[in-house]
Amino acid sequence: MNANVTVDDAISNVNLLDTLAIPDDLPDIEARALPLLYRSNFDTNFEDRSAFVTGIAKYSEEATRHAQFNDMLSEGLQHAANMYTWRCCSRAVPMAKSNDQPNRTEINEMVVEVLKPEVSKLGSFMRFTLTAIQRFCEEVRRLCHSEKRRDFVSEAYLLTLGRFINMFAVLDELKNMKASIKNDFSTFRRASQFLTAMSDTQAVHDMQNLSMFLATQNKIKDDLKLQMKTIEGYEELLCDVVNICAHMYEHQLYLSPNEKHMFVKVIAFSLFLMDGDAANVAKLDQKKRLSISRLDKIFKTLEVVPLYGDMQIQPFAFVRRSSHYEPSKWPLSDKESDRCHVNIVEKVQSIRSDHESYVTQFAKINNEVAICDRPGNDSENREITSLALSGIQLLCQWSCAVVETISWKLLNPTNPKDNRECPENAEEYERATRYNYSPAEKTALIQIIAMIKGLQSMLGKTESDMSNSTRKCVYVELQAFIHHTINEPLQKAVKHKKDLLASILQSVKDSISDAGNELNRMTDVKGKKKSSAPKGDSANSSSSDIRIPRRTAAPGSTQLYMARTQLESLISDKLCGGKKILRKELDSKTIEKISVFLRKSAHWPALFRLSDSMTEAGELSQLWFREFYLEMTMGQRIQFPIEMSMPWILTDYILSCNEPSLIESALYQLDLYNDAAQYSLFNFNKQFLYDEVEAEVNLCFDQFVYKLSEMVFTHYKQLASCMLLDKRFKAEILRSGTMIRSPSAARFESLLQQRHVQLLGRSVDLNRVVSQRVNMALLKALDAAIWKFESEPLSSIVELDMLIDTNRLCHTLLSDVLHSIAPFDDLFQEANHAVNSPHGRITLHVFWELNYDFVPNFVYNGSTHRFVRARHVFRKTPAREKPPQVGQVYYWGSKSLMAAFMNICNAYSQCIGTQHLKAITRLLHYQGIAVILDELLKMTNRLLNDKIRRHVRNVFNMMPKVCKLPRSDYGSNALLQYYVHHLEAVGKYPELKSEFCQDLRELGNMIVFCQQLEVALGQEEAHDLFLAAAYTGTVPQPPARNAQEQMKQLAKLEDKYSRIHLTEIIDKISPDDGQAAIAKDAELMTKERLCCGLNAFENFLVRIKQMLAADDIWTGGYPTNGVFWIDECVEWYRVYSALQFFLCQPTRDDNEVYAEELFGDSLQWGGLTLITLLGQHRRFEVLDFCYHLHRVNKADGKDEVISGIRLAKMVERIRRFQLLNNQIFIILENQLNENNDDPNERVREFAPPVHPNYANHAARRQ
C-alpha cells in the first residue's frame, strides 16, 4: 500500500465504489439488513464547553452541570438495567439444611463468593441513589433560591431535571418490584454472617443500611419527597418542569416512544412530588401556573405507559396516590376505561394512509434527486431534511401505537370469561399475551410493525444522502439566521447602548457564525445559482441568499446548545442575568423569528444522528422482554415458551391465519428478535439475555421454516390437484351443490426469493432451507402414493398414475419458486426404490398383483375389453401391505380434493381396462414391462408343462381312443346320445370343470393381458411419436391438388420445422461429434419404436409356441397317415372339444353355474390360443363334436331331452360358443400371420397317395 494517499484521492476512491454494480434484486420485505453497521457519534456531552469563550459564562456553567447530570443519568440507566434483568440467584444456590451439616462452611463460602459481585452492584446502586437524590435536591435548592427564583432556566435544563425525576420513579418501581433482589441479598447476608462474626462494624453497618434500603418499599420516592419538601418554592420549579413536558407532549416534540412516555411519567411523578404538606397542585392551578384540566386530558390520552421493559404503569396512579388528591378535579382520568386508549384496529387505517402518502412523497423526492446528477440545491435539501424529520416522527407515532397497545394489554390480561379460547388454568403471562389479542388486533399489529420496519429500512438505505442534505440545509439555515435575524437587532442594541442584549446577541453570533469561511467564499459561484430558488415564507426566503456560503458541516452539539440557550433566554419571560427581561427590548418580529428558529432547531441534534434516531424511533424490543412476568412466576418458570412470546405469536398468526396479504410481513416480525438481541447486548449489557433470545430464535426459526414449508407444499399441492381435477366432474358436482375451491392466491414468491435473511447476525438462505424441506415432502408424497398402491389391488394403478401426475405438476410449480429441488424423475426413482435395484416397487407390486390376484381371480370380457373379478374365486390372495398413515396433504392436498379424486378413482376400481394398462405402460416403461412379460412367460411355462399337461394326460386316458364323426343321417338327437355315451368317462373327471378350467383361465388371462398391454403400449407410443413429430422432422403430408404442388408445400414445411429439428440443431451447434451421433441414434430409436416386428404380444405367442413344440402330448406325434390325425383322440383340440362339449351343456338345475360366469372369455382364450399355436385351428372347426352337432341340428332341427340335456338349448349354446371362438381365432390369426404374407409358406405339398402296402415305406422316406 502506498502510504502517501491524499485525502482527496481516498475520497475519490470511495466515490468510485458507487459506480460498482452490486445487484441484489430480491424483493425487499425484510427489516433493515445490515451485516455491517458503522456509527459515528459527534455528541461531545459538553466536553468542549470551555472552548466557547465568547459565550455567557452562566450557560457555560450550566453546560458543566448538564454534562454531570447526563453522566449520572446514564449511570442510573445502567442500574435500572441491572435491576430489571436481575434473576433470582438464591433459588439456585444450595442451602445448609441444618446447623450441623458438615459442609455448611463450604456451602456458605461458595454462596458468598457467587453473590458478592452482585451484592456489590446493589451497594453501588444504593450509594448512587442516595447521591443522586442529594445532588438533585441541591440543584433544586440552587434554582429555587429566593434570589434566583425568577431567573431564566433553559428548556434543555428543565428537561434534564425531568429526566432525573423519571429516573427516580423508574428505579424505585424496579426496586419495589424485584423481590428476588431482596431474597438474594438476604441469602448473602445470612451466609456471610455465618462465616464471620462481623468484626468490622463498618461492614455490619453498611449491610444493615443496604438491607433497610432494599426492604423499604417506595424508599427512593419517599426520600426524594422528604428532602424536596424542605426546599422552599420547589413546587414552582417542578411546575416549570411539568409545563415544559406538557408542552413537548402536546406539540409532539418527541422523536421516540421513550421520550413521549417519559414526558407523561415526569408530569405524573412531579405532581406527586409537588403535593407536599399542602394541596400545592390545586394552589398552582388557581394561580394559573398549572392547568389541571390540561393535564387531565394528557393523562386521559395515555392511560398506560411502559415503565421499563414489560413493566407497565398508569401514570395517573402517581397523582391518585398523592395525599391531597381530589377526584372531582380530574374528571377524565379518574375513572379507568375498560378499553385501550389506542384502538389499534382503527388506527391501522390512518397509519396505512400516512404510510402510503409518505412513501409516495419519499419516492418522488428521491427520484428527483437521483435523476439529476448534481448536488441538490437548498430547496431540495430543505425538502429532504423535512422528509427525514417527518419520517422519524411517523416511525415514532407508529411505534407508540404498538408499544402502548402492548402495554395496555399486559396490564389488562384477559380471562376465560372474556375470551372463550382462554383455558381456566392459563397462566398470567399467557393471559396477557397469547389469549389477549383478537385476530383483528394481531393483523393490525403485524401490519403496523411491517410498516415501521419497512419504512426504517427504506430510510436506512438513503440515510447517508439524507444526513448529508440535512447538514447542508442546517448550515445554510444557521448562517442565514445570523445574517438576517441577529445582525439587525445587534446593530440596534449597540446603537441604543443596550449592553446586555448586545453582548448576548454578539455571543450567539460569535458562537455559531462561520466568519472565516464567509470571507473566503463570498464570491463562490455556486451561490449565485441559488438566486432563482423559490421564495417561500420569511424563514425560507432568507436562506436562499447568495451571500451565504455552503458547507456540509453540522454545528457541534455544545455549539448548538450555547446558541439555542442564549437565544431562548432572550425571548424568555423571566429574568436573564441582571434584573431585566430582555424580551421587552426586542421587537416582535425578531422575537417571532427567534422562536421559529428555536422550534426548528429543536430537532436538529436528532437529525445529526439520523441513523440512531431512526433506530430508536422504531425500536420494538419491548415486545420480547418479560422479566417482570418471569419475576411474578416466583421461579415456576425459567423462561416462557414461545407460544407466549409476542414476536412468535405474531409470526405464527401470519402462518396460520390464511390471509395471504400478511405473509410478506413475516420477516418483519422476526426482526423483533433482532431488536431484542441488540437491546440485550448494547443497552442491558447482558449476555444471558442475548443467549435466551438466541435460543428462542433458533426454536422459532425452525418452526417458522417448518410451517412455511408445509404451507408452501400444501398450497402448491392443492393448486396442482385443482389444475388436474377433471373440469366436467367439477362442474357436475357444482351443479349438485358441492363446491371445490381452488386454493386462494398466496404470496409466497417474494418470501421464498429471500436468500439472505438477517437474523441475529446470521444470514439465512430461506429459499434453500425451504427447498430442503419441500424436497423431503415431495419424496414422502411419492412414497405415500406408491405405498398406497402397494396396499391395494391392481386397479388402483390408475389412482397411482394420477397421484404421480399431480406430484409431477406440483413439482413443476414448486421448482419455479424453489431453486434447489431435485429433478422429479430422480425423486420418483428414489421413492420407487429403483435407483440401485433393477426393479422398482411399482413393477414388483404389479407383478405381485398379476401373480396372486389378477391371473387367478379375474375374468376377461371380450365385448368390453375389460377384466373383472370373478364371482367365485379359486385362489385366495395373500394379505397386502397396510396402507400408509400420512396426512391428506401428501395425497391430494385437502379433504375435499381427496374426496373428489377418490370418487373419480372409484370408477376404475372394479375392473382392469385400457386405462389401467395404459397407466401400467406409463409407470413401468419398457424395462418394467419386459420384466413383467418375462415373468408371465415363466408362469405360462409352469402352467403348461405342469398343470395343464397333467389334465390333458388324464383326459386322454378317459377318452375313447377313436371318436369318429357320426353321419348326419342318424339325426342330431342320436349324435348327442353318441357323444354323451362316448365322453361319459371324461365327464366324470372330477377336476374337469374346476381345476382344469381354472388353469386354462389363468393361461387365457396371461395371454389376453399381454395382448391388451400391447394395445395400450401401442397407443401410448403413437401419442409419444405424435408429440415428438415436430422435433424429429416428421412432417405430415399437406393437402394439395397434385403431386408437384404437394412436394413444394412439403419442402416449405420441412424448411419451416427444420429450426426445431433436434438432431439437425445439435449437429450444427454442438462442437462434439459424439453428441451429434448420440442424438441421431436417439432419433432413430424414437422413430423406429412402432416398426413392425417389435410386437410384444406376437413374441409372447411365439415363445409359447416354442414351449408347446417341445412336447408331443399336444400333437400326438407324427400322424400315422402322414397327413394328420382324423378320428384319433391324441391332439390337444380333441381335449378341448371334449371340454367344450361339457361346457355347452345347459344347466340341469338353477343352482349350477355356467362356466362363462366363472371363467368368462379367459377360458376360451387359453384353449383356443393353444389350438391356434399348434396349428389345429382348421381341424378343430371341422372335427369338433359340438360344431358337428350344431351343423346336423341346423339341418334337421330336432329337439329332445337326452340324458337330461335339452338338445335345442344345447345347440343354441354351441352357436354362441362358436361365435366367440371365431372372434378369438380371427384376432389370433391376424396377430400371428400379420407379418408372413407369403402364401407359399402355408401350402404344404404332399406326394401322391400311396397304396397302403407301401405306406410304411413312404413314411420312412418322409
Add this chain to the structure above:
Amino acid sequence: MHASEAVQQQLKDDWDNREFEQIIADNIKNIANFLSSFELSCRTKLATLSDKLNLLERKVEFLEARVTKGDTLS
C-alpha cells in the same frame, strides 16, 4: 465587543475541522454501506451458484447409485 481575530480564526478552524471529520466519517460510512450491500449481493449470487452445485452433486450421487446397482458395498 467583537470577537477578536484570533477567536474568529479559531471558530473557522473549528468549522473546518468538523467538516473534515464529517467528510471522513461519511466516507467510512459509505465504505461500510458498500461492504454491506456487497455482502448481500454476494450472498445472493453464491446462493444461486450453490443451488446449481447442489443439484449437480445430487445428480452425481444419484448416477453413482444407479451405476453401482446392487454392489454398493464394494
